[in-house]
Amino acid sequence: MDFPFELLVNAIVAGLLLGGFYAAVTAGVSISFGMLDIVNIAHPAFIILGSYIAYIVNISFGVDPIIVSVVMLPAFYLLGTTIYQIYYLSFEKRGQESLRGLAFFFGLLFVTEVMLILVFGVDYRYVEAGYIGPSLHLGNIDFPLRMLVPCLVALVVFGLLQLFVTRTFTGRAILAVSQDQLALQLMAADPIRIKRIAFGISIATASLAGALLVIIQPVEPSVGREYIGRVFAICVLGGLGSLPGSLVAAMLLGVMESITATFYGPSWAPAVAFGFLLLTLAFRPAGLFGR
Amino acid sequence: MSTLRFSLISVAIGLVIYICGHLFGMGYLFFAGYTILQFIVLSSAWNILGGYCGYVNFGSAAFFALGAYSTVFFYKFHPLPIPLLIVIGAVVSGIVGLGMGYLTLRLRGAFFAIATLALAVVLQTLVINWDYVGGSRGAYIVREETVLILGYPIQYIEYLFLLMMVIAIFSLVISRTIGRTQLGFGFATIRDDELAAEASGVPTLRLKLIATTLSGALMGMAGAPFPYYIGYLQPASAFGLEYGVNSIAMPIIGGTTSWVGPFVGAILLGSLQQIATVTISSAVNLLIVGLLLVAFVIIAPNGLVGLVQDRLRARRSR
Numbered sequence: 026m027d028f029p030f031e032l033l034v035n036a037i038v039a040g041l042l043l044g045g046f047y048a049a050v051t052a053g054v055s056i057s058f059g060m061l062d063i064v065n066i067a068h069p070a071f072i073i074l075g076s077y078i079a080y081i082v083n084i085s086f087g088v089d090p091i092i093v094s095v096v097m098l099p100a101f102y103l104l105g106t107t108i109y110q111i112y113y114l115s116f117e118k119r120g121q122e123s124l125r126g127l128a129f130f131f132g133l134l135f136v137t138e139v140m141l142i143l144v145f146g147v148d149y150r151y152v153e154a155g156y157i158g159p160s161l162h163l164g165n166i167d168f169p170l171r172m173l174v175p176c177l178v179a180l181v182v183f184g185l186l187q188l189f190v191t192r193t194f195t196g197r198a199i200l201a202v203s204q205d206q207l208a209l210q211l212m213a214a215d216p217i218r219i220k221r222i223a224f225g226i227s228i229a230t231a232s233l234a235g236a237l238l239v240i241i242q243p244v245e246p247s248v249g250r251e252y253i254g255r256v257f258a259i260c261v262l263g264g265l266g267s268l269p270g271s272l273v274a275a276m277l278l279g280v281m282e283s284i285t286a287t288f289y290g291p292s293w294a295p296a297v298a299f300g301f302l303l304l305t306l307a308f309r310p311a312g313l314f315g316r
Numbered sequence: 317m318s319t320l321r322f323s324l325i326s327v328a329i330g331l332v333i334y335i336c337g338h339l340f341g342m343g344y345l346f347f348a349g350y351t352i353l354q355f356i357v358l359s360s361a362w363n364i365l366g367g368y369c370g371y372v373n374f375g376s377a378a379f380f381a382l383g384a385y386s387t388v389f390f391y392k393f394h395p396l397p398i399p400l401l402i403v404i405g406a407v408v409s410g411i412v413g414l415g416m417g418y419l420t421l422r423l424r425g426a427f428f429a430i431a432t433l434a435l436a437v438v439l440q441t442l443v444i445n446w447d448y449v450g451g452s453r454g455a456y457i458v459r460e461e462t463v464l465i466l467g468y469p470i471q472y473i474e475y476l477f478l479l480m481m482v483i484a485i486f487s488l489v490i491s492r493t494i495g496r497t498q499l500g501f502g503f504a505t506i507r508d509d510e511l512a513a514e515a516s517g518v519p520t521l522r523l524k525l526i527a528t529t530l531s532g533a534l535m536g537m538a539g540a541p542f543p544y545y546i547g548y549l550q551p552a553s554a555f556g557l558e559y560g561v562n563s564i565a566m567p568i569i570g571g572t573t574s575w576v577g578p579f580v581g582a583i584l585l586g587s588l589q590q591i592a593t594v595t596i597s598s599a600v601n602l603l604i605v606g607l608l609l610v611a612f613v614i615i616a617p618n619g620l621v622g623l624v625q626d627r628l629r630a631r632r633s634r
Contacts, residue, residue, distance in 0.1 A: 058426075064426045064429065064430070066374075066429075066430070066433070111614065115613070115614045116613075119617075124366065124370050124372055124572075125568075125613045125617055127372045127426070127429055128372065128564055128568055128609060128613050129610060129613045129614065131374060131561065131564060131609070132561075132565070132606050132607075132609035132610035132613065133610060135557065135561050135602070135605075135606035135609070136603065136606035136607055136610060138557075139599055139602050139603040139606055140603065142599055143599055143600070143603065247557075250437075250557070251437070253430075253433055254430075254433060254434045254437050257430045257433075257434075258434070261427070261430075292441070292444055292445055292452075293441065293445060295437055295441050296437070296438050296441035296442065298434075299434035299435075299437045299438045299441075300438055302430070302431065302434045303419060303420075303431060303434055303435070303438070306419065306420050306423060306427055306430075306431050307419040307420065310423050310427065
């Protein structure tokens with residue numbers, strides 16, 4: 026039997042599309058964990074929250090999930106700034122962020138998940154939109170629109186974020202805040218305010234990522250847990266705080282997972298990300314592109 | 317109080333509880349009591365690493381499930397008496413704890429925490445794909461009605477309760493002893509300022525490895541009898557997030573600085589959950605645990621023990 030070349034190419038393409046989506050999921054953690062040093066392990070729970078909001082509005086009014094999520098951005102931003110304010114007052118200010126901060130976010134993850142279970146149950150929910158069924162064909166390669174649209178949206182979001190952090194004053198201040206808070210104060214920027222804005226943006230991306238998630242796959246409350254390992258694996262692999270690095274790492278992970286799922290069966294796919302994370306932490310904690 | 321006297325008193329209290337339950341013939345007491353004892357073990361084990369050293373382990377469920385699944389493996393391979401299985405569970409989980417610590421403990425604390433979460437998912441995937449121990453369908457464990465102890469036949473659930481009581485006392489003694497010896501002081505220096513500890517000649521990596529190994533081994537011991545208790549083990553129940561969240565919530569609600577906190581937290585939260593599961597629903601009781609965890613980390617960072625200590629100190633200074 027000769028090597029199933031066509032299968033491999035399709036798996037790689039599917040992996041790249043999946044990777045684009047993973048990049049959108051990781052963007053928030055790249056900001057909070059990578060740039061602000063806030064280990065927000067509850068991020069996937071907010072993504073699932075985004076998915077459910079997109080789902081409710083989509084089912085009741087037939088609005089496109091992506092449009093819903095864009096409308097919800099300010100609400101998620103406010104949620105993020107509120108959480109940061111609590112986090113700052115209770116942990117950062119007292120210098121207890123390491124142990125108790127982690128426990129705090131773990132509790133948030135858990136509470137959000139259980140609340141969603143209590144309200145919606147554990148049934149899988151899915152949305153309806155025009156682009157969910159059909160796919161584009163390019164020769165023998167399939168581009169399912171269900172994957173292509175989230176990937177393109179994710180790339181746009183990533184581009185905008187990258188422009189924001191490199192070209193605007195606030196964005197540069199976000200990059201600077203983790204390096205030297207005092208220097209930032211000398212530039213007449215309040216580090217706490219900058220961090221609050223950055224954390225708000227980080228949670229806001231969860232709204233978009235949630236809508237993309239519910240387009241790609243049916244969602245139930247505990248799906249988020251699978252993404253904890255993925256987002257942190259991507260974040261560490263890409264080098265903390267580097268948005269282009271995370272994008273490349275996300276694509277890499279997507280391709281690896283897709284090939285594993287195609288050739289060994291989908292039940293092995295979750296272990297890929299985590300195995301990757303463990304290996305990266307053990308041998309190259311600075312990430313592929315770190316110094 | 318010396319360690320020996322502490323152990324003897326604990327054993328005596330344990331025996332009194334057992335005899336009371338046995339005389340009144342309360343089967344449910346043993347059933348619920350087993351869970352609470354199991355949580356005492358898990359929260360004390362978590363606290364050795366989390367409370368003493370300041371390294372957060374989110375993967376308690378992984379170590380617990382390792383113990384449970386090594387029992388399932390031997391059940392299929394060649395059934396062994398449970399006390400032996402408990403030792404095996406401790407060895408397996410201890411070795412995994414050591415390896416895990418060796419891979420990640422040289423990094424910042426946050427990485428270790430994330431890696432423990434990752435470990436749980438990797439192990440769960442392995443178990444789901446391992447047909448010998450039941451895969452995703454799960455495995456049935458058939459247990460006998462009664463078991464002979466010193467010539468007396470006693471109910472199997474009572475036997476499991478007694479075993480878990482022994483493990484719980486063992487973990488409390490270990491946790492208390494660590495807190496009062498040089499090892500405990502070494503752990504405390506890591507928690508307070510790892511760099512300074514390293515600079516003053518504390519062998520931080522070795523101490524951290526001891527802590528992860530001990531903590532993992534105790535969690536494995538808690539998991540080993542679990543298949544016999546539950547009768548039907550599937551990956552979702554062995555790796556359930558409730559073990560992870562409970563073994564963090566209990567020490568933090570009780571107080572992390574000594575062995576008392578996890579013990580108090582496990583008894584209070586464990587009983588509360590038993591009551592909530594019976595009267596309301598199991599999802600609501602998990603919500604209660606989560607909310608209590610968040611509330612306590614924000615409002616009472618030193619837990620119930622800390623609150624009581626503050627109160628006593630305030631009274632003394634008055």
